Amino acid sequence: MTQRFIQGFRAVAEATALSRPQVLSAYPITPQTGIVEELAQMVADGTLKAEFVNVESEHSAASVVLGASATGVRVYTATTSQGLLLMNEVLYNIAGMRLPVVLTCVNRAVSAPINIWNDQQDSISVRDAGILQLYAENNQEGVDLLIQAYRIAEDHRILLPVMVCMDGYILPHAYEPVDIPSQEAVDSFLPAYDPLYRLDPDNPVSMGALAEPDKYLETRYMIHKAMESALKLIPQVAAQFQATFGRATGGLVESYRMEDAEVALVTMGSLAATLKETADELRAEGRKVGVVRLIAYRPFPAQELRRTLGKARRALVLEKAISLGSEGPLALEVKAAFHGLSPAPAIASCVAGLGGRDIPVETIKRLASQPSLASPEFVDLRADVELEGVER
Amino acid sequence: MSRNIRDVEKALDHTFASGHSACSGCGEALGARLVLRAAGKNVILTTATGCLEVFSANYPYSSWGVPWIHSLFENSAAVASGIEAALRVTGKLGKTKVIAQGGDGATADIGFGALSGMFDRGHDILYVCYDNEAYMNTGVQRSGLTPYDASTTTSPAGKEAWGNPRPKKDLPQIVVAHGVPYVATASVAYPHDLDRKVKKALSIHGPKYIQVHVPCPLGWRHDSALTIDIAELAVKTGLYPLVEFENGKLVAVRRIPKKVPVEEYLKPQGRFAHLFRSEEGRSQIEVIQVMADANIERYHLMARPETEVEPWSPTEA
Numbered sequence: 001m002t003q004r005f006i007q008g009f010r011a012v013a014e015a016t017a018l019s020r021p022q023v024l025s026a027y028p029i030t031p032q033t034g035i036v037e038e039l040a041q042m043v044a045d046g047t048l049k050a051e052f053v054n055v056e057s058e059h060s061a062a063s064v065v066l067g068a069s070a071t072g073v074r075v076y077t078a079t080t081s082q083g084l085l086l087m088n089e090v091l092y093n094i095a096g097m098r099l100p101v102v103l104t105c106v107n108r109a110v111s112a113p114i115n116i117w118n119d120q121q122d123s124i125s126v127r128d129a130g131i132l133q134l135y136a137e138n139n140q141e142g143v144d145l146l147i148q149a150y151r152i153a154e155d156h157r158i159l160l161p162v163m164v165c166m167d168g169y170i171l172p173h174a175y176e177p178v179d180i181p182s183q184e185a186v187d188s189f190l191p192a193y194d195p196l197y198r199l200d201p202d203n204p205v206s207m208g209a210l211a212e213p214d215k216y217l218e219t220r221y222m223i224h225k226a227m228e229s230a231l232k233l234i235p236q237v238a239a240q241f242q243a244t245f246g247r248a249t250g251g252l253v254e255s256y257r258m259e260d261a262e263v264a265l266v267t268m269g270s271l272a273a274t275l276k277e278t279a280d281e282l283r284a285e286g287r288k289v290g291v292v293r294l295i296a297y298r299p300f301p302a303q304e305l306r307r308t309l310g311k312a313r314r315a316l317v318l319e320k321a322i323s324l325g326s327e328g329p330l331a332l333e334v335k336a337a338f339h340g341l342s343p344a345p346a347i348a349s350c351v352a353g354l355g356g357r358d359i360p361v362e363t364i365k366r367l368a369s370q371p372s373l374a375s376p377e378f379v380d381l382r383a384d385v386e387l388e389g390v391e392r
Numbered sequence: 393m394s395r396n397i398r399d400v401e402k403a404l405d406h407t408f409a410s411g412h413s414a415c416s417g418c419g420e421a422l423g424a425r426l427v428l429r430a431a432g433k434n435v436i437l438t439t440a441t442g443c444l445e446v447f448s449a450n451y452p453y454s455s456w457g458v459p460w461i462h463s464l465f466e467n468s469a470a471v472a473s474g475i476e477a478a479l480r481v482t483g484k485l486g487k488t489k490v491i492a493q494g495g496d497g498a499t500a501d502i503g504f505g506a507l508s509g510m511f512d513r514g515h516d517i518l519y520v521c522y523d524n525e526a527y528m529n530t531g532v533q534r535s536g537l538t539p540y541d542a543s544t545t546t547s548p549a550g551k552e553a554w555g556n557p558r559p560k561k562d563l564p565q566i567v568v569a570h571g572v573p574y575v576a577t578a579s580v581a582y583p584h585d586l587d588r589k590v591k592k593a594l595s596i597h598g599p600k601y602i603q604v605h606v607p608c609p610l611g612w613r614h615d616s617a618l619t620i621d622i623a624e625l626a627v628k629t630g631l632y633p634l635v636e637f638e639n640g641k642l643v644a645v646r647r648i649p650k651k652v653p654v655e656e657y658l659k660p661q662g663r664f665a666h667l668f669r670s671e672e673g674r675s676q677i678e679v680i681q682v683m684a685d686a687n688i689e690r691y692h693l694m695a696r697p698e699t700e701v702e703p704w705s706p707t708e709a
Contacts, residue, residue, distance in 0.1 A: 022481045023474060051477035055470065056509035063467035063506065067438065067474025070461050073481060075474075093463050199459035199475060201434045201488055206454035208462035210446055 003179045008139040008172035009034030011180065012078075012104055015143040017048045018186040019102075019150050021076040023068035025053040025061045029083040030116050031168040032106040036078055058083035062090035062101075069099040070207055072198030074150065077101070080168060081108035084122045088129065094161045095130025095223060097207055100153035100193070101161040104146065107269065107320070108168040109355040117356020118168040119320035120269060123297075124329050130223045132162040132230055133297040134250070135268040139176045142166045144241065144249035145295075147186055151237050154193050157229045165297075167270040167320075169356070181245055189244040227299040234296055252301035254293040255308040257283065261290030263368050264312040264345065266334060268294045271318060271352075271359060278364040289368060294330070302337040309334075315345040316367055318379070320353045327351075327376040352379035407433060407457040414447040417616025419606030419623060420522045421447065422580045424493065427520050427604070430590035433458055435489045436475050440468035440498030443529040444522060466503040468494045469510035469519060476515045485516060489594050496523045496537035499603075500563050504536075511570040511599045518593045518600040521563070524608040532611040536561040539631070540683065541676055542663045544611070549666035554676050559683060567601040568637050574598075575637040579605040581623035585634065585646065605632045613662020625657035630684035633691045648693045654681045 006014075012035050016024075024043070026036035042048035051068075055061045058079050065075035079087060084105055094101050105123045109115040123133055132152065136142040142164060149162040166172055197205050211219055231252065238250030256276050258264060263282075265275040272293040282289040292308050292315075294301065309315055317331035326332065331349030338344035350367060353359045363380055367373065381392075407428040414421035420443055428437075436459045439445045445462040448455040463471045472492035479485040492510070494503055499521040510517060526544045527533040534547035534556050543555040567575045574596045578586040586604060593600035607623050609616040626632035627646060631654060634646035655677055658664040667673040667680075688694055 023477045025474065025477075049481070051481045053473060053477050054513065055473075056505050056512070060467065060470035060473070060506050060509055063463060063470030064474035064477065066463055066467075067461070067471035067476075068478040069474070070471075071436070071475045071478035071482075073478040089464060090467065097463070199436045199461060201436065201459055204457060204459045206449050206456050206460045208445075209449040209451040209454060211451050215451055 003177040005175055005177050007034070007175050008142060008166065010038055011139045011143050011178040012146060012166070012172060013038030013042065014180045015146045016076050017042050018181065018183055019076070019147055019190060020074060020192075021050055022073040023051045023053065023065060023075045024077065025055055025064035025068075025075075026077050026079065027055055027058045027061045027083060029058070029080055031108060031173060032078050032080040032083065032104070034172055035104060035106070039076075058086040059090055062087040062094065065101050066090060066094050066097070066099060069094070069101050070097065070199050072193070072195040072200070074154075074193040075101055076103065078104040078106065080106040081110055081116075081122045084126060085110065088126050091126055091129045091131055091161065096219065098159040098223075099161065100150070100159055102146065102149045102153055103161065103163050104142070105163050105165045106168045106172050107165055115355040116168075118170055119354045119356065120165065120167070121321045121354070123163065123165045124321040127298060127329065130160060131298060132158075132160055132227070133165060134162065134295055135165045135297060136171065137270055137272045137293065139166075139171055139174065140178050141249055142171060143178060143180065144245070144247065147181070147190060148237050148241055148250050150190055151240075152230060152233055155233055156196055158226050158233060159196065160223065160226055160230070165269065170270045179247070185244055189241065231296075231299045231301060250295060252294070252296045253304040253308055254295060256291040256293070258290035258292060258308055258312070260288055261311070262288040262313045264290050264292050264309050264315040265364065265368070266292045266294070266309070266315050266317045266330070267319060268297060268330065269320070271320070274359060274361060275318065275364060278361045278368070281361065282365060282368060287368070297330070300333055305334060305337050306341070309345055312345045315347045316350050317347060318350045318352050318359070318364070318367075322351045322354070322376065331376065348373045349376035350379050351376045408448075409455045409457060411453070412447045412455045413450065414443070415610050415616065417607075417609040417619040418443075418447075419580045419608060419619050420444055420495070420524055422619070423522050423586070423604045423606045424448070426580065426583050426586050427491070427493075427590050428458065430587045431489060431491060431594060434487060435491055436479075437461070438463070438468045438472045438475065438492045440494035440503055441465040441529070442495040442498055444493065444495065446529060465498055467506050468492045468498060468503055469506040469517075472517045472519070473510050473513065473515050476517050490515075490517045492517055492519045494519070494521055495528070496521060496525060497527045497535040500536040500561050508570065511567060511572050511601075514598055516597055516599070518590070518602065521601070521603045522606045523603050524606045524611060525560070526608070526611050528608045528611045537563065540680060541667060543666055544663065554673075555663070555666065564601070564603055564635065564637070568640055570599075571640065572599045572601055573639050574600040576601070577603045577605070577632065577634050579623045579627055579632060579634060580607070581620050581627060582634065582646065589636070611663070613665070614660045618660055622657065622660060625652060628652040629654045629657045630688040630693055631657060631680070633687045633693055635691055642691065645691045645693055647695075648688065651688065651694065654684050
């Protein structure tokens with residue numbers, strides 16, 4: 001294993017190239033563009049043998065990879081924020097047509113007000129589209145999950161799009177030591193795409209037909225069952241990845257110092273690194289604190305969560321998204337996972353880091369010690385900003 | 393020469409099978425059938441959401457004897473771009489042709505950005521727009537290609553309105569402005585002409601655009617037996633000029649030997665019925681006549697073959 005000190009964009013682009021996609025399509029949007037700029041250069045230099053299709057919108061980027069995937073080739077796209085929202089209609093379509101498109105979502109806040117910094121409202125907003133969502137904690141994981149994503153998406157039991165989510169600026173803009181695997185190793189782990197159906201004049205099929213009320217529900221059920229299959233497949237692929245590359249990456253849920261934890265800090269993505277540091281400091285102060293990080297958000301690993309969280313007295317779900325008018329969407333689902341169970345942890349919804357707001361260790365320590373929290377708790381809401389017409 | 397229905401079926405090769413659920417007299421179904429016959433079997437097709445997709449592919453049935461995909465309303469051109477890129481990268485492009493299809497709303501309105509992008513990138517794709525001049529699948533709403541004064545459910549005629557207040561968007565000229573090497577208009581009333589244009593388009597490398605006039609008896613409110621007659625009148629009045637552009641240059645037009653007054657085209661159609669109910673309506677018909685005359689002048693539709701544009705050799709009477 002040889003590590004290189006490289007930018008996240010470059011790392012993800014190299015992992016993409018190693019996965020040998022044949023059609024790439026993307027539209028520029030901050031803070032994603034760095035990935036596809038790197039890929040465009042590889043295609044221009046001839047080091048990546050692929051078609052790079054420059055499109056006029058993210059809607060078309062998703063549509064181009066849809067068409068190419070339906071024709072039987074491996075594809076890649078990347079986007080963020082407004083771009084992901086513009087893709088939304090196509091993402092549902094890709095999932096409904098069971099096309100194994102792989103994409104990276106560089107997580108960014110959603111307008112208005114326009115804000116280019118990190119939160120996870122964008123990917124959470126496409127939660128129900130039928131896309132598998134995997135969240136990376138660091139750039140190494142962004143690389144490893146991407147390679148795994150193709151294995152998972154293209155498995156004939158799954159055949160669904162997979163989106164690898166990476167926190168904008170915090171990850172792809174950052175330089176970190178990353179091990180980029182060899183082409184030989186990736187080739188041995190990731191076989192060539194073997195489509196179940198494709199658009200081929202020698203064997204014509206019709207794709208995207210109308211399904212009336214007597215058939216539509218069954219298509220949703222089949223996707224749901226594929227998601228359930230993915231709950232089994234994701235850990236298997238992670239194990240195979242470890243066997244090939246010697247590195248434990250992936251799976252459904254990561255558990256950190258949870259063995260005797262009374263308080264669990266639950267999150268997705270790069271915030272986990274801060275939470276682990278917080279847990280270490282709190283443990284040094286004698287508090288039994290652990291961290292649970294969801295790697296898979298779709299399919300939702302409820303059983304795995306119950307297993308890792310079950311003994312904690314209290315769980316703080318720290319998430320960079322909110323279902324306005326309700327609570328943090330992840331917190332709601334963690335609560336649902338424990339519905340009707342006893343004992344179960346007291347679960348608090350903490351909405352933090354929206355629009356790129358920093359989440360310091362001290363803040364998390366304070367939350368972990370605070371006996372009661374609002375529902376949801378808006379973490380570090382500023383007292384010095386006038387909120388016109390709103391009572392705090 | 394008389395032909396029985398079996399001969400016709402044989403000629404059509406079943407690449408677009410009958411038994412679909414289009415309305416009787418549907419111009420779009422006929423148009424698609426003619427395009428497919430001309431294209432042959434080594435082709436991959438996309439279709440935008442709309443009547444064509446709904447009546448031809450209701451699971452588990454499909455009329456399409458060639459590989460076909462429907463994705464969404466506005467992305468037929470983009471999906472086709474992805475198919476073309478996949479064929480290119482796997483070395484199959486050229487042998488296998490790509491045809492993107494859409495109705496007028498999918499092409500001129502909601503899918504216009506994707507259409508422009510496809511042309512801009514120079515994909516080797518033929519885009520066929522079946523122009524029935526409104527959103528027929530959703531129940532006859534106005535589109536960018538709805539003609540002046542046509543009454544639709546969202547541009548209805550009323551005490552203070554004559555129907556659609558705007559003329560048709562000149563989409564063929566907009567496509568020409570993209571530098572597209574082949575652009576043509578066609579009509580289901582002239583099947584041999586359409587056949588030739590599709591074959592010609594597919595022989596040219598790069599993006600191509602054909603806009604086919606396809607009457608909709610339901611939306612235009614005419615007798616379903618009159619589809620071909622109405623389409624023919626659109627051409628003979630000058631309201632739907634059949635033109636061909638190669639590399640930006642007008643190279644051929646279907647000439648009008650004897651000009652037919654627009655009234656003859658408008659009268660059998662319920663969507664223009666309000667124009668025949670008053671003297672003011674008459675003056676609106678005169679406005680439409682001016683539009684037809686402008687087309688005739690602009691494209692030299694009544695000029696002698698040896699003048700201005702290259703001679704046109706008709707393959708049918």
